[in-house]
Amino acid sequence: MTILVIAEHENGAVAPATLNTVAAAAKIGGDIHVLVAGQGVGAVAQAAANIAGVSKVLVADNAAYAHQLPENVAPLVAQLGKAYSHVLAPATSNGKNILPRVAALLDVDQISEIISVESADTFKRPIYAGNAIATVQSSAAVKVITVRATGFDAVAAEGGSAAVEAVAAAHDAGKSAFVGEELAKSDRPELTAAKIVVSGGRGMQNGDNFKHLYALADKLGAGVGASRAAVDAGFVPNDMQVGQTGKIVAPQLYIAVGISGAIQHLAGMKDSKVIVAINKDEEAPIFQVADYGLVADLFEAVPELENLL
Amino acid sequence: NPFCEIAVEEAVRLKEKGLATEIVVVTIGPSTAQEQLRTALALGADRAILVEADEALNSLAVAKLLKAVVDKEQPQLVILGKQAIDSDNNQTGQMLAALSGFAQGTFASKVEVAGDKVNVTREVDGGLQTVALNLPAIVTTDLRLNEPRYASLPNIMKAKKKPLETVTPDALGVSTVSTQQILRVDAPANRSAGIKVKSVAELVEKLKNEAKVI
Numbered sequence: 001m002t003i004l005v006i007a008e009h010e011n012g013a014v015a016p017a018t019l020n021t022v023a024a025a026a027k028i029g030g031d032i033h034v035l036v037a038g039q040g041v042g043a044v045a046q047a048a049a050n051i052a053g054v055s056k057v058l059v060a061d062n063a064a065y066a067h068q069l070p071e072n073v074a075p076l077v078a079q080l081g082k083a084y085s086h087v088l089a090p091a092t093s094n095g096k097n098i099l100p101r102v103a104a105l106l107d108v109d110q111i112s113e114i115i116s117v118e119s120a121d122t123f124k125r126p127i128y129a130g131n132a133i134a135t136v137q138s139s140a141a142v143k144v145i146t147v148r149a150t151g152f153d154a155v156a157a158e159g160g161s162a163a164v165e166a167v168a169a170a171h172d173a174g175k176s177a178f179v180g181e182e183l184a185k186s187d188r189p190e191l192t193a194a195k196i197v198v199s200g201g202r203g204m205q206n207g208d209n210f211k212h213l214y215a216l217a218d219k220l221g222a223g224v225g226a227s228r229a230a231v232d233a234g235f236v237p238n239d240m241q242v243g244q245t246g247k248i249v250a251p252q253l254y255i256a257v258g259i260s261g262a263i264q265h266l267a268g269m270k271d272s273k274v275i276v277a278i279n280k281d282e283e284a285p286i287f288q289v290a291d292y293g294l295v296a297d298l299f300e301a302v303p304e305l306e307n308l309l
Numbered sequence: 310n311p312f313c314e315i316a317v318e319e320a321v322r323l324k325e326k327g328l329a330t331e332i333v334v335v336t337i338g339p340s341t342a343q344e345q346l347r348t349a350l351a352l353g354a355d356r357a358i359l360v361e362a363d364e365a366l367n368s369l370a371v372a373k374l375l376k377a378v379v380d381k382e383q384p385q386l387v388i389l390g391k392q393a394i395d396s397d398n399n400q401t402g403q404m405l406a407a408l409s410g411f412a413q414g415t416f417a418s419k420v421e422v423a424g425d426k427v428n429v430t431r432e433v434d435g436g437l438q439t440v441a442l443n444l445p446a447i448v449t450t451d452l453r454l455n456e457p458r459y460a461s462l463p464n465i466m467k468a469k470k471k472p473l474e475t476v477t478p479d480a481l482g483v484s485t486v487s488t489q490q491i492l493r494v495d496a497p498a499n500r501s502a503g504i505k506v507k508s509v510a511e512l513v514e515k516l517k518n519e520a521k522v523i
Contacts, residue, residue: 010435069440070403071412093433097415100368100403109369109489112398122492127397133495140488175412175443179428183436192434196522220523228452238418238453239436244394245452247434253522270500274520276512282505291503291520294512304509309523 203258261286312390
């Protein structure tokens with residue numbers, strides 16, 4: 001049994017979600033190969049070769065794979081994937097974009113966002129916004145799976161010494177082109193990898209008031225998230241959204257400020273180790289999942305909390 | 310499904326802009342799914358197709374059935390929601406794109422058709438990405454693509470007279486066998502009940518000494 005893991009990478013570095021995906025592969029058992037597809041990804045391949053437990057790194061370095069266009073990357077993964085028992089990718093926006101295309105090319109069903117490995121063919125995954133956990137068994141010749149990073153502890157980024165092998169295949173479907181991107185700039189830890197996350201909701205009232213959360217987050221070394229209400233109201237950009245349709249986080253500490261706790265939001269954070277809720281409505285559903293709840297006006301409580309830290 | 314409402318709305322807007330000539334809405338499911346098709350017709354779709362299948366189908370089977378419909382109808386643009394909020398799979402659009410050999414613009418927050426191309430702005434982890442796709446293409450909608458309208462009573466009445474065709478997977482020549490089965494469904498582990506603290510000072514004390522997370 002040999003498992004192919006599709007590496008997520010950005011700015012010439014291996015993204016943390018790759019390490020969680022390798023951890024899921026290790027739970028399945030067998031040799032683990034990592035595919036690094038992109039343009040100018042030599043350094044990424046070297047970094048991938050150092051990941052603990054990886055025995056081989058395949059590098060597909062070609063202009064066609066820049067920006068991870070699925071029309072080009074999916075045929076590559078499908079071609080390579082035929083030789084593997086499992087093809088895994090992190091359930092990031094790239095992984096979700098590319099892998100179902102791979103599965104269809106291989107004519108197999110895909111299993112999305114697994115949170116645990118029961119055996120080599122049986123996996124658990126959340127459905128209904130995390131309100132139920134399905135145990136799914138696959139009889140597919142190649143099991144194509146996306147991995148929810150928060151379900152698996154990351155393997156060490158160092159300690160491995162895999163062989164690096166170039167892949168010659170270049171698929172350029174010529175159907176799509178990258179036009180541009182607008183990436184949010186932030187010095188704070190990336191939301192999905194942060195140990196502490198501070199999130200604001202509609203109760204923040206406006207975007208300017210998020211400065212209170214940024215100040216608190218900086219004291220804690222935390223990432224800052226938001227509910228859909230805060231994003232829809234234009235307080236903060238979309239990529240900060242935590243929930244069923246946004247990012248899934250499971251930090252050590254999640255502080256929900258002015259967030260009522262709709263099920264779509266809980267879907268994105270209820271696996272956090274410790275949840276704190278600060279809300280002036282003591283009936284807010286968020287208090288049903290919070291380990292520590294404080295019924296208070298956030299505009300008094302948040303600055304006071306920051307001062308006490 | 311909320312994401313499908315957004316997909317229908319986007320199609321209607323493209324027609325209102327004169328960029329689309331006809332909107333065909335399709336679903337796969339039991340005969341009761343006609344209600345959802347009538348809703349889409351009331352929102353502005355021109356005609357509907359129901360692929361009648363009583364059993365629950367996986368995304369790949371759905372994508373194969375949609376591919377058969379796409380082959381027959383020859384649309385230039387196929388718009389789907391990015392995920393269904395029951396199975397949370399987020400697969401069908403991508404699979405349909407693969408089977409059709411079309412380009413895909415997933416998690417779209419902006420769609421601009423220009424000539425034989427469509428520019429799609431996509432919501433990605435770090436922000437936004439824009440891709441240019443050759444038509445025909447597949448688009449899957451994200452929440453922020455648009456604000457779906459409500460159906461008016463006159464339009465609901467008119468929708469009852471719009472054509473609704475019913476076909477079967479067999480008639481489309483598609484096998485819906487699956488390589489996947491759900492063994493069981495459980496409730497997620499409950500979180501143990503928490504406590505309410507009286508002050509910020511008590512909260513800090515608990516986080517430091519009891520939970521030991523700061």
